[in-house]
Amino acid sequence: MTPEPISNLRSGEQATLLSFGGGRAVQNRLASLGFTPGVGVNMTQNYGFGPLIVTVRGTRVALGRMEAAKILVLRSRVQ
Amino acid sequence: MSDCHSDEAPISFSAETPLIALAGQPNMGKSTLFNLLTGLNQHVGNWTGKTVERREGIFTHEGREYRLVDLPGTYSLTANSPEEVVAREFIVRERPQVVLAVVSAANLERSLYLVAELLTLSAPLIVALNMMDVAAQEGIQVQPEALSAALGVPVVPLIASRAVGVRDLLALTRQALEGNLSFCPNRPAVRADHRQILNQIQTLIENYIPQPYPPEWVALKLFEGDSEITRLMEGLLPEAESQTLKDLLRQHDDAFLAVASGRYEWIAEMLRAAVRQPKIGQIGLTERLDRVAAHPLWGLALLAAILGLVFWLTFTLAAPVQAWMEQWLIAPFTAAVSAMLQPAPFWLRSLALDGAIGGVGSVLTFLPVLVIFFAAFALLEDVGYMARAAYVMDNLMHLMGLHGKSFLPLFLGFGCNVPAIMGTRVIDSWPARLLTILIAPLVPCTARMVVVAFIAPIFFGANAVWVSWGLVLLSLLALVLSGVLLNQFLFRGQRSAFIMEMPLYHLPNARTIGLLVWQRSAAFLKKAGTAILAMSLAVWALSFLPNGDLNTSFLAQFGRLLEPVGRWMGFDWRLTVALLTSLPAKENAIATLGVLFGNSPQAGLTQTLAATFSTATALSFLVVTMLFIPCVSTLAVIRQETNSWRWTAFSVSLFSGLSLAAGACTYALATALGAG
Numbered sequence: 139m140t141p142e143p144i145s146n147l148r149s150g151e152q153a154t155l156l157s158f159g160g161g162r163a164v165q166n167r168l169a170s171l172g173f174t175p176g177v178g179v180n181m182t183q184n185y186g187f188g189p190l191i192v193t194v195r196g197t198r199v200a201l202g203r204m205e206a207a208k209i210l211v212l213r214s215r216v217q
Numbered sequence: 218m219s220d221c222h223s224d225e226a227p228i229s230f231s232a233e234t235p236l237i238a239l240a241g242q243p244n245m246g247k248s249t250l251f252n253l254l255t256g257l258n259q260h261v262g263n264w265t266g267k268t269v270e271r272r273e274g275i276f277t278h279e280g281r282e283y284r285l286v287d288l289p290g291t292y293s294l295t296a297n298s299p300e301e302v303v304a305r306e307f308i309v310r311e312r313p314q315v316v317l318a319v320v321s322a323a324n325l326e327r328s329l330y331l332v333a334e335l336l337t338l339s340a341p342l343i344v345a346l347n348m349m350d351v352a353a354q355e356g357i358q359v360q361p362e363a364l365s366a367a368l369g370v371p372v373v374p375l376i377a378s379r380a381v382g383v384r385d386l387l388a389l390t391r392q393a394l395e396g397n398l399s400f401c402p403n404r405p406a407v408r409a410d411h412r413q414i415l416n417q418i419q420t421l422i423e424n425y426i427p428q429p430y431p432p433e434w435v436a437l438k439l440f441e442g443d444s445e446i447t448r449l450m451e452g453l454l455p456e457a458e459s460q461t462l463k464d465l466l467r468q469h470d471d472a473f474l475a476v477a478s479g480r481y482e483w484i485a486e487m488l489r490a491a492v493r494q495p496k497i498g499q500i501g502l503t504e505r506l507d508r509v510a511a512h513p514l515w516g517l518a519l520l521a522a523i524l525g526l527v528f529w530l531t532f533t534l535a536a537p538v539q540a541w542m543e544q545w546l547i548a549p550f551t552a553a554v555s556a557m558l559q560p561a562p563f564w565l566r567s568l569a570l571d572g573a574i575g576g577v578g579s580v581l582t583f584l585p586v587l588v589i590f591f592a593a594f595a596l597l598e599d600v601g602y603m604a605r606a607a608y609v610m611d612n613l614m615h616l617m618g619l620h621g622k623s624f625l626p627l628f629l630g631f632g633c634n635v636p637a638i639m640g641t642r643v644i645d646s647w648p649a650r651l652l653t654i655l656i657a658p659l660v661p662c663t664a665r666m667v668v669v670a671f672i673a674p675i676f677f678g679a680n681a682v683w684v685s686w687g688l689v690l691l692s693l694l695a696l697v698l699s700g701v702l703l704n705q706f707l708f709r710g711q712r713s714a715f716i717m718e719m720p721l722y723h724l725p726n727a728r729t730i731g732l733l734v735w736q737r738s739a740a741f742l743k744k745a746g747t748a749i750l751a752m753s754l755a756v757w758a759l760s761f762l763p764n765g766d767l768n769t770s771f772l773a774q775f776g777r778l779l780e781p782v783g784r785w786m787g788f789d790w791r792l793t794v795a796l797l798t799s800l801p802a803k804e805n806a807i808a809t810l811g812v813l814f815g816n817s818p819q820a821g822l823t824q825t826l827a828a829t830f831s832t833a834t835a836l837s838f839l840v841v842t843m844l845f846i847p848c849v850s851t852l853a854v855i856r857q858e859t860n861s862w863r864w865t866a867f868s869v870s871l872f873s874g875l876s877l878a879a880g881a882c883t884y885a886l887a888t889a890l891g892a893g
Contacts, residue, residue: 162442162473163297164714167645169477170293171718172327177481182504185513189611189621191719195326195481198503200608202620202715 139213145190145206146213147181153211155179155194160208168209171199179211234275235394236284238307238340241319242331243290244601244720246347250319250377251287252732261736264303268642268858271303278387286313292327294334295438296445298645308340309429315393316340317386322352322359322374323721325492326484332368333405333480337434341400343393344372345386350379351723355501357492364491369402378726405483407437411475414465415440421462425453439466441473503721507605511719516609523602527593528631531586538585547578564765572757575808577750581742583633586663588738590632595733599725604717611715617700618708620715623653627696630660634851635744636737638858646713652703654858655868658847659696661689664803668842671807675823676835684839692843695875744850752801752849760798760812767812772797786841786880787834787888796841801849806842833887841880846872 141156155177158168172195173179182198183191189202201209241247251259255274264271272287288307289300296302308316318335320328335342346361365372371389375382392398407415419436426432427449438446439462447466451459466472509515551574558566597603603625611621622644630637637657644650669688673681759772767773776783776794783793791813799806814825830838846869847855856865 160714162444164716166293166295166297166441166473167714167716169473170295170297170330171716172330172481174478174481175474176478183507183511187612188513189608189715191507191511191608196324197327198719200604200611200621200715200717200719202611202615204712205714205716 139215141210141212143207144179144181144192144201144209144211145184145203147184147211149181149184151181152214153179153181154214156210156212158209160205164205172197173199173209178214234282234284235315236286236311236313237390238286238288238311238313238316239319240288240304240308240316240331240335240340241290241345242292242328244718245290245319245321245324245328246377247287247290247319249726249729250317250345250347250375250383251285252728253377253380253383255285257732257735259732261740267299267303268860269299269303270642278391281391283390286311291331293330294338295441296443302445305338308335308338309431312429314341315390316342317345317390318342319345319347319377321348322346323348323355323357325357325359325364326481326488329484329487330480333483336368336370336402336404337431337437339431339434341393342370342402343386343389344368344370345375345377346372347375347377349374349382350376351721360491360493364487367403367487367490370400371398378724403483405480407440408475408479408482411440411469411472411479414469414472418462418465421458421465422450422454425450425455425458427453437476440469441476442466442470501721503601503719506722507719510602510605511608513609513612516605520606520609523597523606524628527590527597530593531589531632535585535589539582542582542585547574547582550574551578564761567761567765568754568757571812572754572761573750575753575757577745577753581745583663584738584741587632587741588734590663591636591734591737592730594629594632595730596725598733599729601720601722604719607717608719615712616697617652617656618704618712619649619652619700620713622715622717623649626653627657627660630657630662632663633741634658634660634662634847635741635854638851638854641858644713648708649713651859651864652700652708654855655703655864655871656696656700658851658855658868658872659692659699659844661692661843662803664848665843667804668799668806669839672826672835672839675827676830676832684836688839688843691840691879695844695879699871699875753805756798756801756805760794760809782877785884786837786877787831787884788838792830792834792838796838796845799842799848800846803842803848831892833884833892836887836892837880837884840883841876844872844876844879846876 147153155175180193182193189200190206192199239251254276259274262271269289274285276283288304291301291304294301294305318332352359361372361374373382373386373389415436418439419432423432426435510519554569607621607624610624614620614623626637626640629640634657638654641650641653669685673684677684760767760770762771772794776790779793780790795806795809798809811822814822852865855868
């Protein structure tokens with residue numbers, strides 16, 4: 139398993155959050171919305187272009203593709 | 218609840234009206250609770266020196282009066298936005314006797330994050346556990362008593378949308394105010410591996426912390442990299458300490474993650490104690506609706522359909538009311554004033570009839586349009602749809618270096634540009650907000666559409682509908698182009714981050730919508746009574762002085778002076794003057810033409826206009842009207858929201874240049890095509 143940006147996940151896929159960049163203001167905003175290392179994330183909607191929706195700690199969060207590209211995750215194994 | 222700390226002084230009960238603050242994250246039902254408690258006894262204003270809305274109200278419970286301040290909805294209390302600074306400064310400085318923290322039982326994990334921050338601020342907290350019904354629907358069981366025991370503060374279960382549990386909340390608030398409740402909060406701790414360094418920071422700064430701030434909290438905010446507190450402490454610390462602090466913080470620049478993780482670990486502990494059945498991975502209503510509403514293609518189609526419906530509804534419902542107002546309110550009122558002022562001097566009658574009533578009266582007939590538009594907007598906002606509209610528009614907004622959130626205020630602009638510019642407050646980054654403010658006046662508002670609706674049929678007959686649509690599209694095209702160019706040249710292609718919660722859909726609340734419509738309409742009426750009235754009178758004075766005849770007035774002289782410029786666009790001086798008088802309110806242009814062409818009744822005016830001007834001139838006049846300098850109310854609000862005369866002046870020059878260029882091109886092109 140290698141780290142990859144969250145925007146690589148397809149709709150319905152699960153992953154574990156590793157780290158995120160984007161500058162302090164963005165990082166603080168993400169942290170207060172529930173993004174912390176080790177948390178499980180679920181890609182709710184990703185059509186491969188435009189913004190996407192990630193569910194984290196029961197909250198659905200819309201992210202721009204630019205922001206999503208800076209969030210690294212480890213994909214959960216597909217059973 | 219029993220005493221746990223003997224040293225914790227009970228909160229003293231003040232003889233004056235007790236001050237209560239309402240805190241909570243967005244989408245937790247905080248406004249619903251605020252509206253429920255205060256009803257129409259609320260005042261909406263601004264926080265001093267900030268463009269953040271301040272809502273304050275009074276309510277009575279069992280014969281006693283309370284002051285309730287609605288703090289801005291924020292996810293945390295770290296200085297990411299002015300809202301967060303306002304909320305925490307209020308708690309630290311104004312020391313409300315009770316802070317009601319609204320959390321959602323349906324989303325307890327995230328909503329307790331703000332509670333964790335509030336506890337660190339040592340605020341006397343009561344947790345309002347809202348949305349118990351939504352939680353039950355989702356199969357989540359939260360036990361208020363267990364949560365209260367775990368948190369160490371009172372918890373009241375609530376369904377604010379149906380006013381369930383409010384009595385208990387108020388009873389508990391009263392008990393707290395009387396000192397009959399003691400708090401022994403279980404405060405979240407920083408993760409063990411960072412505790413030592415946090416202590417080190419606290420020791421370093423301890424003697425320099427300004428009065429109302431709790432030392433632990435300041436140390437924690439420094440640790441989190443909070444920009445405001447960092448700047449504050451850097452200014453207060455001596456050189457050596459300041460340098461040591463900087464070095465310490467640089468070595469631990471990921472500390473904010475330790476703090477956030479620590480809070481979520483604390484939350485997990487609370488959840489283990491209080492939540493019986495966690496949410497199972499079922500597909501809820503929200504997810505199913507979003508498959509359409511947030512789909513890149515169907516979502517846009519749905520948005521277009523909703524927009525179309527809103528406009529259709531607005532104009533279908535408002536037109537008869539407008540006509541009714543014109544006929545039964547404005548006309549009789551004008552007649553009455555006219556009769557009353559019969560013996561008064563001519564200038565006074567003109568001042569009252571043409572200046573005051575002519576200006577403000579015509580603006581007032583827009584009220585029905587705005588009320589219906591605001592109601593539709595508030596409904597879409599309240600059910601949770603607006604976040605989806607922002608989401609599907611994100612791609613298009615990226616063309617201008619903006620993101621989805623900027624779409625919402627622009628949408629509001631179709632009703633009136635004034636609330637649109639106020640609405641840009643939802644955008645968190647300043648450059649993106651400024652850019653949205655600058656381009657917002659290009660959204661064609663209802664007032665401009667009235668001018669189009671009057672002029673277009675005169676010159677284009679059956680094709681007027683297509684001309685109107687073309688003008689709207691032209692405006693929007695100008696909006697996108699200016700956005701792209703301004704972004705390139707002013708902001709050098711900077712892009713702000715798009716991070717937005719997608720709230721659950723829920724049933725609309727009539728009270729919330731009603732109050733929102735009332736507040737926006739009241740703000741508009743207030744403006745009509747002040748700024749619009751003042752400007753109407755000023756323009757009237759210019760059109761009346763020096764000798765009471767518009768044709769020889771200062772305004773006409775000015776119009777003649779500008780005639781050479783006007784000629785590029787095919788205007789004579791009268792059209793130039795009509796355009797200038799559209800500054801207080803866009804639809805004034807028609808009234809001015811009426812006056813300039815010999816006070817002829819409007820039926821006669823259409824024939825006169827058709828006979829006087831060519832189609833090319835008419836088209837160019839319409840194009841210029843669409844793109845001209847924003848009306849005075851809009852400019853006032855641009856000044857207020859940017860807090861800068863420079864940007865206001867920039868806006869004026871941008872739109873003068875743009876409208877002049879577009880008008881001249883239109884005229885040249887139309888003449889070349891034989892419409893001259």
